[in-house]
Amino acid sequence: MSKFEALPHVVSEEPIIAWRMWQAVAVLNLFSDDIVYRLRAVSKHTEWKPRITLKADCFALVSSLAKSSNRQVSVHLIGFKHQPPDIYCKCGIYALRTKEGLFNYFVGKKMDPFKPWTVVSADKRGILPDRIMGCTVFGQVSLWGEIIEGEDGYRAQYAYPYDLTVLADDRRIADSLREQYQVDTRIELPQAHH
Ligand SMILES: [Zn+2]
Numbered sequence: 001m002s003k004f005e006a007l008p009h010v011v012s013e014e015p016i017i018a019w020r021m022w023q024a025v026a027v028l029n030l031f032s033d034d035i036v037y038r039l040r041a042v043s044k045h046t047e048w049k050p051r052i053t054l055k056a057d058c059f060a061l062v063s064s065l066a067k068s069s070n071r072q073v074s075v076h077l078i079g080f081k082h083q084p085p086d087i088y089c090k091c092g093i094y095a096l097r098t099k100e101g102l103f104n105y106f107v108g109k110k111m112d113p114f115k116p117w118t119v120v121s122a123d124k125r126g127i128l129p130d131r132i133m134g135c136t137v138f139g140q141v142s143l144w145g146e147i148i149e150g151e152d153g154y155r156a157q158y159a160y161p162y163d164l165t166v167l168a169d170d171r172r173i174a175d176s177l178r179e180q181y182q183v184d185t186r187i188e189l190p191q192a193h194h
Contacts, residue, residue, distance in 0.1 A: 015144040017162055018095030018154055019102040021113065022048065022137045024166065024173050037176040039137060039161065042111075050180040054159045056084035058091035085148045085155035092148060092155025095141050101152050102138060113138065113167050114190040135168035137177065 022039040029036055039048040048054050085092025096102040106113055113136040145157030163184040166174045171187065178185035 015142045016147060016154060016156070017140050018097060018143055019099050020095045020139065020141045020161075021102060021106060022139075022161075022164075023134055024137045024177060025134045035176075036180055037134075037173050038180065039164075039177070042106075042136075048161065048181075051182060054093060056092045056155075056157050056159075058082065058084045058086070058089060060089055060091060083146070083157070085146055085157060087148060090155075092146075092157065093141075093143065093159040094153060094155055095143055095159070096153040099138075105152075111136075135166060135170065135173060137164050137166050137173075139164040139183075 021042050023042055023045075024037045025040055026035050027038050028034075038050065040046060041048070044059070046054070046057075082089065096105060103113070115136075140162040141159050142162045143154055143156035143159050147157070148155045161181050161183050163186075164174075164177050164181065165186055165188045166177065167188055167190070169187065169189055174185045174187050177183075
């Protein structure tokens with residue numbers, strides 16, 4: 001049982017502010033030839049679209065439905081269909097209660113949030129110049145709708161970034177995220193944590 005499943009209860013009709021990490025990835029706008037930066041989830045790479053509420057999906061339900069095409073688990077699905085987040089599932093948009101909890105979580109995953117990285121997937125056709133990098137972004141996130149509270153954080157039905165901190169010395173990324181998501185965006189350099 002994960003910590004997120006402990007002490008489950010629906011806590012809110014008011015938005016809750018919690019903490020998250022994302023990856024900022026370069027996206028080429030084919031119409032304008034501009035490069036913009038978008039947020040995506042660190043683990044499942046869910047895309048967070050600018051100016052659009054992110055609604056939770058249930059990956060368990062998706063994978064079960066995929067299997068049901070060969071009629072293995074279709075019986076299981078009766079009664080399992082639910083609106084994320086569900087107490088008996090692991091779905092929902094995850095966020096941590098505190099900034100310290102957020103960083104501890106990623107340190108535990110052996111991830112260095114201050115290490116910029118090249119966007120290889122967007123560069124295969126040689127369209128993006130080599131200098132384009134992705135980086136880690138953290139910030140506060142608004143959660144609303146159904147919210148299940150765990151020991152260290154939440155699983156929510158709806159979410160949108162509240163503010164963003166870019167962990168790289170790259171004003172283009174910060175400016176682009178601010179313009180795309182219309183939230184306060186700042187830069188924090190690695191030495192700020194030393
Ligand atoms: Zn679920």
